[in-house]
Amino acid sequence: MSTSVELAWEPTAERIASARITAFIAWLAERRGQRFDSYEALWQWSVEQQEDFWAAVWECFGVVAERGYDSILSDPSMPGARWFEGARLNFVDQVFRHRELGSPAIIFESEAGGRGEIGWPELERQVAAIARTLREFGVKPGDRVVAYLPNIPQTVIAFLAAASIGAIWSVASPELGPVSVVDRFRQIEPKVLIACDGYRFAGKPQDRREVLDSIVSQLPTVESIVWVPHLGSTALPPSTVSNRRVVDWAAACAGSGILETAALPSDHPLWILYSSGTSGLPKAIVHGHAGIVMTGLVAVAFHSDLRAGDRVLWTSSTSWMVWNAHVGCLLVGATLVLFDGAVTGIRDLPDWSVLWRLAEREQVSFFGAGAAFYHACLKAGLTPGEHTNLTALRTIASTGSPLSADGYRWLYGAVKRDVWVNCVSGGTDICGPFIGGLPTLPVYVGEMQCRVLGAAVHAFDEKGQAVTNAVGELVCTRPLPSMPLFFWGDQDNRRYLESYFDTFKGPADENVWRHGDWLELTPRPRAVGAVIYGRSDATINRQGIRMGTAELYRAVEAFPEVTDSLVVDLEYLGRESYMALFIVLRPDVALTDELDKRLRQSIRTALSPRHVPNDILQVPQVPKTLTGKKLELPIKKLLLGHPLEKVVARDALANPASLDWFVEFANKQSRL
Numbered sequence: 001m002s003t004s005v006e007l008a009w010e011p012t013a014e015r016i017a018s019a020r021i022t023a024f025i026a027w028l029a030e031r032r033g034q035r036f037d038s039y040e041a042l043w044q045w046s047v048e049q050q051e052d053f054w055a056a057v058w059e060c061f062g063v064v065a066e067r068g069y070d071s072i073l074s075d076p077s078m079p080g081a082r083w084f085e086g087a088r089l090n091f092v093d094q095v096f097r098h099r100e101l102g103s104p105a106i107i108f109e110s111e112a113g114g115r116g117e118i119g120w121p122e123l124e125r126q127v128a129a130i131a132r133t134l135r136e137f138g139v140k141p142g143d144r145v146v147a148y149l150p151n152i153p154q155t156v157i158a159f160l161a162a163a164s165i166g167a168i169w170s171v172a173s174p175e176l177g178p179v180s181v182v183d184r185f186r187q188i189e190p191k192v193l194i195a196c197d198g199y200r201f202a203g204k205p206q207d208r209r210e211v212l213d214s215i216v217s218q219l220p221t222v223e224s225i226v227w228v229p230h231l232g233s234t235a236l237p238p239s240t241v242s243n244r245r246v247v248d249w250a251a252a253c254a255g256s257g258i259l260e261t262a263a264l265p266s267d268h269p270l271w272i273l274y275s276s277g278t279s280g281l282p283k284a285i286v287h288g289h290a291g292i293v294m295t296g297l298v299a300v301a302f303h304s305d306l307r308a309g310d311r312v313l314w315t316s317s318t319s320w321m322v323w324n325a326h327v328g329c330l331l332v333g334a335t336l337v338l339f340d341g342a343v344t345g346i347r348d349l350p351d352w353s354v355l356w357r358l359a360e361r362e363q364v365s366f367f368g369a370g371a372a373f374y375h376a377c378l379k380a381g382l383t384p385g386e387h388t389n390l391t392a393l394r395t396i397a398s399t400g401s402p403l404s405a406d407g408y409r410w411l412y413g414a415v416k417r418d419v420w421v422n423c424v425s426g427g428t429d430i431c432g433p434f435i436g437g438l439p440t441l442p443v444y445v446g447e448m449q450c451r452v453l454g455a456a457v458h459a460f461d462e463k464g465q466a467v468t469n470a471v472g473e474l475v476c477t478r479p480l481p482s483m484p485l486f487f488w489g490d491q492d493n494r495r496y497l498e499s500y501f502d503t504f505k506g507p508a509d510e511n512v513w514r515h516g517d518w519l520e521l522t523p524r525p526r527a528v529g530a531v532i533y534g535r536s537d538a539t540i541n542r543q544g545i546r547m548g549t550a551e552l553y554r555a556v557e558a559f560p561e562v563t564d565s566l567v568v569d570l571e572y573l574g575r576e577s578y579m580a581l582f583i584v585l586r587p588d589v590a591l592t593d594e595l596d597k598r599l600r601q602s603i604r605t606a607l608s609p610r611h612v613p614n615d616i617l618q619v620p621q622v623p624k625t626l627t628g629k630k631l632e633l634p635i636k637k638l639l640l641g642h643p644l645e646k647v648v649a650r651d652a653l654a655n656p657a658s659l660d661w662f663v664e665f666a667n668k669q670s671r672l
Helices: 013-018 020-032 039-048 050-061 091-098 122-137 153-164 178-188 210-219 289-302 319-331 354-363 371-379 406-415 491-500 549-556 593-606 632-639 656-672
Strands: 007-009 071-075 082-085 103-110 114-119 144-148 166-173 193-198 198-201 204-207 224-228 245-248 269-275 283-288 313-314 336-339 366-370 395-399 420-423 425-427 432-435 457-460 472-475 513-524 528-534 540-542 545-547 561-570 575-585 615-618
Touching: 007 406, 007 420, 013 020, 013 425, 020 289, 039 050, 050 071, 050 082, 050 313, 082 289, 082 540, 091 289, 091 319, 103 122, 103 153, 114 122, 114 472, 122 153, 144 178, 153 166, 153 269, 153 319, 166 178, 178 210, 178 549, 178 593, 269 319, 283 289, 289 354, 289 432, 313 319, 319 336, 319 366, 319 528, 319 545, 336 354, 354 366, 354 420, 366 371, 371 395, 371 406, 395 406, 406 420, 420 575, 432 540, 432 656, 457 513, 491 513, 540 561, 540 575, 549 561, 549 575, 549 593, 561 632, 593 615, 632 656
Parallel strands: 103 336, 144 166, 144 193, 166 269, 193 224, 224 245, 313 336, 313 366, 366 395, 395 420, 575 615
Antiparallel strands: 071 082, 103 114, 198 204, 269 283, 425 432, 457 472, 472 513, 513 528, 540 545, 561 575
């Protein structure tokens, strides 16, 4: 439970006056006659009068649409809420309403591609050209266009091009191995693949053509490929191009023309993200155009305080929803600062100042990263404020995992005293925040500032009762526009319901969204703050990128020496996460250094370097239920310090004696 009331930062009168949330409150008073004496009162209105709130957002931003909505929320059911019915719009139109801006649309720096800028007119030209190429490939609204690309301008351009014609976008970072990529893309049967030959990381080229060849061989629906020679390769493996049309990026992007956008129904799919469960294939989460535009505007304008011309740097893999949220900053005309490379530099010794120097060079006003990055900078003894000029920096954002109290203190002590630290918690599931910040509120050490407008977030105890000043499950009791439309291939919404709605019910037996985070709400004078204590489910969340345990098991249990396995990812407040892989070996096999090394390499290759465990440990048995299900979540809770009797009943197990090893291990861990 949080007891901290240490004040870290208080906004100045000038900062409050200039904030976009202040302008919105004034707009509500002038145009709607509605007045609020605190942020908490505004939030309360936004969740209790949802239709009024979202109508105000639509009108205030002047959302670009060929046709307006007939109703804001015609069905409030979760899942299945129907938002902005009757409207016809396109995410891309909201972006290119800023086409006349003189500021850059994109600034990029890449180990492989160097530094450059793209202005708004040139961005629109390239998007129009790629869209034309996609149409030549026969891409129509609803077709899937996927990419195997890093955080480079081509990825942003390809997304905007696909979205402009109503194609459904999905992307995976080239650091992911073939198992992870195929498990995602094969589900959605893509028609076009946009892929690169590799990337450069820490000064070393990473040729991914063989991996790409393996991926394409398992995607029979891919008819055409746009080839991005990021490392300068001139050719694809022959088997990759067999029976497929291949066009080089330069050719696909050539020429000029007017960008033509399709006016789409509000619930037309925009992109597919992946949030893995603990068994089976990754969940393919589908978000719609209107939902992402509307919640994106609220998150970017009000809770990030961004406007046209602001320079926004988020360090992110393209496989993390933060990449999508970063691209969403274009909705308000902000400039994307893209970084493609190692945040620790290219030398043998880590250099954690790479991004801070980039922020100085590009006069970044908004700097965002995962909490793990800030903790690493702190441990390295870095003091960016002493060695870089961060005058332009107004906001530092953190997400992915809880930022510790020491992390807050380091940002204010070693980076910049007069800066708004904006900690955010949300998820791939809603492609946005549930909990966030506000530039008009004070920042308390260890806490996020407020619940996001429109998000009816509460902490529920095990009885389904809302609690404050106590840790409970993060729930959302009313729909949000960016909640998933559906999961791709999910018959009768079965996985959707099981993922979020199998725990709590509302007073009228309506579904309540359970997000899978431990949350404590902390009432403060002007708003209710929040502390996230990590994941309450068994999903692996490494540096913000979620991975289902089933994906790791496939890589590990392919070894003939391994007969069973169990993985848990433990997140602690104020400490680095700890991921342990427990394996059962054949009776005649021992866990040697050589086997440990091979297992780690298999995980690195099949999934990603992020998902290599901290420790691999040999165990006698993996605890299982009577139906054969691995006890991932109970073992996770046990290792986090919960009493055994509170997390599992021995008589519910097929092998109750298997728990003894884990109880002993948990006791040892607690003494470390």
